[in-house]
Structure formats: structure tokens, C-alpha cells
Amino acid sequence: MPPRILAFSGSLRRDSWNHKLVEIAADAARDAGAEVTVIRLRDYPMPVFDEDLEADQGLPQEVMALREQFKSHQGLLIASPEYNSSVTAALKNTIDWLSRTPEGCAPLECFDQKIAGLMAASPGGLGGLKGLSSIRWILGNIRVTVLPRQVAVPRIHEVLQEPGRLSVEALQEQITLLGREVAETASKMHDLPA
Secondary structure (H helix, E strand, O other), X not given: OOOEEEEEEOOOOOOOHHHHHHHHHHHHHHHOOOEEEEOOHHHOOOOOOOHHHXXXXXXXXXXXXXXXXXXXXXXXXXXXXXXXXXXXXXXXXXXXXXXXOOOOOOOOOOOOOEEEEEEEEOOOOOOOHHHHHHHHHHXXXXXXXXXXXXXXXXOHHHHEEOXXXXXXXXXXXXXXXXXXXXXXXXXXXXXXXX
């Protein structure tokens, strides 16, 4: 069984630059032998995390569906924009809901022993770098092993070409390497053939 990688963006925009980075990295992970599932968080609409809502109604159906996606994959490829020097509300809300423990489940089972590769794209000069440190810190605290390699793509509106190419070859190669590394590390960590 090849390693399974779940790939998504922390952006809800239909034409998200970060989703386009996810697709580039996902192709590289597939080339490295992984089975990759690319999703969009907008397909799992969730209310703002609220413990009273959880106590009254349980976990929303969308959260339960996304929990199953996370549990069935060994690796994560995440690209996210930076909002106000931090993680997007959509990504943080998703993590908050998924970190909840339904009755009969192990704590943090959606995240435990996952490998993650992080990317960001921004029209600014730092490419979302500050947001990556926030995501890295959050994931590291919920049992996700975040790879040291990360990719921040500045001035994405100038370097993104269709279909799925960046005009700066060094950035394209970094995203490709990250996708491969997530696949290879997930395979080794979970003793799966790549």
C-alpha cells in the first residue's frame, strides 16, 4: 500500500494561489509513489469553533467527514496564505474542530503520527513566511511531525504560470522536493512501500 497524502490549502478562495501550489506538490508526491487526495476546505463548511455548540449538538457532520479524511492519510501537504502575520481563520478553525475528541476516539487521532510539508504563497515580498511559522508551531503541538523544508513563494502573481508551473525554477524545484519528501517520509515512518 503506498503512502496516502492529504493535500489542501488554508485559503477558501476559488482561484487560490495556494491551492495551485498544493497541486504542484501533489503531482510530485504522486510521482514519488504516493496516493494523493486533494481537497478544498470550502467543501467542508464549519461554524466558528464553539464549545457550547459542540456540547449541544456534537461535532458537525462536515467535521466528522474531514476527520475520516485525515485519519485515512499518513501525510499532509498544506499551502496557506498569511493573514495578518499568522494562520488563516479557515485553517485554524479546521484544526480546532479536528482536534476535538469524539466519544470512543483517541485524543488528537486525526493528527497523531502525521508528516506535514508546508508551503505559502503571497503577493508580498516574504511569500507568507510569517504564517508558516504559526502553522508549524500549531501542528507541532498536536503531534504532527512538520518537515524542516518549507517553501514560501513571494510575488506569486508574477511567478505563477499555467498550468501548474512557476517561472522561477528554484521555487518550482523546492515545491517538487517538498512533495516528494512528504511522500518518502510518510512511507518510511509508516513502513509503507513508496
